[in-house]
Amino acid sequence: MSLVLTDDFLSIVRENRPLLDVRAPIEFALGAFPNAKNIAILDDEQRRLVGICYKNEGNEAAVKLGKKLVNEEVQAQRVAAWRAFIEQNPDATLYCFRGGQRSGITQAWLAEAGITIPRLRGGYKAFRRFLTLNAEEITANTNTIIIGGRTGSGKTLLLHKIDNAIDLEGLAKHRGSSFGKMISPQPSQIDFENALYYKILQHKMHGYQNLVIEHESHNIGRVYIPKTIFDNYNKGSLVILHTPLHERIEITYDEYVSHAMQEYIAAFADEGRVLWFADINAGLDRIQKRLGSERYLKIKALLAESFEREDDAGHKEWIEILLREYYDPMYDYQLKKSRLPVLFEGSAEEILNFLKDKK
Numbered sequence: 386m387s388l389v390l391t392d393d394f395l396s397i398v399r400e401n402r403p404l405l406d407v408r409a410p411i412e413f414a415l416g417a418f419p420n421a422k423n424i425a426i427l428d429d430e431q432r433r434l435v436g437i438c439y440k441n442e443g444n445e446a447a448v449k450l451g452k453k454l455v456n457e458e459v460q461a462q463r464v465a466a467w468r469a470f471i472e473q474n475p476d477a478t479l480y481c482f483r484g485g486q487r488s489g490i491t492q493a494w495l496a497e498a499g500i501t502i503p504r505l506r507g508g509y510k511a512f513r514r515f516l517t518l519n520a521e522e523i524t525a526n527t528n529t530i531i532i533g534g535r536t537g538s539g540k541t542l543l544l545h546k547i548d549n550a551i552d553l554e555g556l557a558k559h560r561g562s563s564f565g566k567m568i569s570p571q572p573s574q575i576d577f578e579n580a581l582y583y584k585i586l587q588h589k590m591h592g593y594q595n596l597v598i599e600h601e602s603h604n605i606g607r608v609y610i611p612k613t614i615f616d617n618y619n620k621g622s623l624v625i626l627h628t629p630l631h632e633r634i635e636i637t638y639d640e641y642v643s644h645a646m647q648e649y650i651a652a653f654a655d656e657g658r659v660l661w662f663a664d665i666n667a668g669l670d671r672i673q674k675r676l677g678s679e680r681y682l683k684i685k686a687l688l689a690e691s692f693e694r695e696d697d698a699g700h701k702e703w704i705e706i707l708l709r710e711y712y713d714p715m716y717d718y719q720l721k722k723s724r725l726p727v728l729f730e731g732s733a734e735e736i737l738n739f740l741k742d743k744k
Contacts, residue, residue: 388489388492388493388496388504389501389502389503389504390484390503390504390505390506391478391503391504391505391506392505392506392507392511394505394511394512394515394516395586397478397512398516398583398586398587398590399586399587399590400476401419401420402420402476402477402478403420403421403422403470403474403476403477403478404417404418404420404421404422404477404478404479404480405421405422405424405467405470405471405474405477405478405479405480405491405502406418406421406422406423406424406425406480406481406509407423407424407425407426407467407479407480407481407487407488407491408423408425408480408481408482408487408509409425409427409428409429409431409432410423410425410428410429411429411432412432412482413425414573415573415575416573416574416575416576416578416579417509417575417576417579418509418512418513418579418583419579419580419583422470422474424463424466424467424470426455426463426481426487426490426491427451427454427455427487431451431454431455434450434454435447435450435451435454438450448486451490460494463491463494464494464495464498467491467495467500468495468498468500471495471500471502477502478502478503478504478505479491479492479502479503479504479505480504480505480508480509480512481508481509482508482509482510483507483508483509483510483511484504484505484506484507484508484509484510484511485508488504488505488508489504491504492504513579516579516582516583516586517578517582517611519582519585519586520581520582520585520586520614521613521614521617523585523586523588523589524585524596524613524614524617524618525617527588527589527593527594527595527596528594528595528596528621528622529595529596529597529598529617529618529619529620529621529622530595530596530597530598530621530622530624530728530740530743531597531598531599531600531618531619531621531622531623531624531725532544532597532598532599532600532624532625532626532736533600533623533624533625533626533720533725534600534625534626534627534628534716535628535633535708535712535713535716535717536562536633536637536708536712536713536716537628537633537634537636537637537704537708537712538626538627538628538633538636539626539628539632539633539636539733540599540600540626541554541555541560541599542636542733543626543733543736543737544597544598544599546733546737547597547737547740548591548593548744549588549591549593549595549596549597549743549744550596550597550598551581551584551585551588551596551597551598552599553581553598553599553601553605553610554599554601554605556572556577556580556581556584557571557572557577557605557606557608558570558571558572558606559571559605559606559607559608560640560641561599561601561602561605561606562668563668563669563671563672564641564664564665564668565605565606566606566664566667566668567648568648568649568652571606571607571608572608573608574608574609577608578611581610581611581614585614593744594743594744595740595743595744596621597740598618600623603615619725621725622725622726622727622728623723623725623726623727623728624727624728624729624730624736624739624740625720625727625729625730625731626731626732626733626736627730627731627732628732628733630705630708630709633708634701634704634705634708635701637704637708638697638700638701638704641665641704642697642700642704643697645661646658646661649661658692662688662692665688666685666688669681669684669685669688672711675711676711680706680710680711683706684703684706684707687699687702687703687706688700688703691703
């Protein structure tokens, strides 16, 4: 049975093919590709021991130790797990770090069991390089339209109505502000980058000439947009969303209070409300110095009282203070400093109409 090698990375991205990652769990946790499943040939300790042996005694001794650690019984367990994955994902592709021994041995063992799976030529390293270089080239040659606007304007809501858009905050699993933490943890930096690169390549595959994103800083929570991509984005033009203050208060309340609290309760049951309250307070604490003592204490008191009474109107009161007295002046100042040319300004409906012929 032939052991197929492939470097058709573009098809993997286009078709969102499942991937079988046989690297150690510690490597997978640092970063992998979208749609990848980790079923390691060597666990973390086995990988560590083989690595020490390779360093001290060379490749032949390391391979011999690997075979000893993954004996016939362990091999059968590995093959059974891989078989189950491949049966569920018959179009899967296999990889290890460099596409060498670990994935080669995996492919050979599967072939002995009558199972065929292609292996990535060059492994994780080659695929990652392909994604990085292509994403950088695409963003350098794609016109970027950046949606800006004051906090609570509904920029993300608008973005989700635009076909040729990429939701950076969605990929980062963070809303991009001091209060932006979500229940699900943020991805690793490499996972975020790989997911972003997939989206960029898929955007190009759709034939779009313009890319629409939300106005973001370099960092989104604890992950950051790779510098070259960020620099390319910031050669684009700005479209400013204008939303009345009363609507912005409702949008902010719905996202950060009503909907967020429901998510916390769904995830943590009775403790959910308390955890939501703690996270909102932590967000306030992060901007305490910039708020100033008097405003900080006023908002803290309103938040605590509204939480205790389950008072929607009270929540909207402290949200209004934050928007009007903190976020609005900060955004207006940043907009004045911005070197991005302003392409258009208007309501969500007006912007959608403006962008209709800009795909």
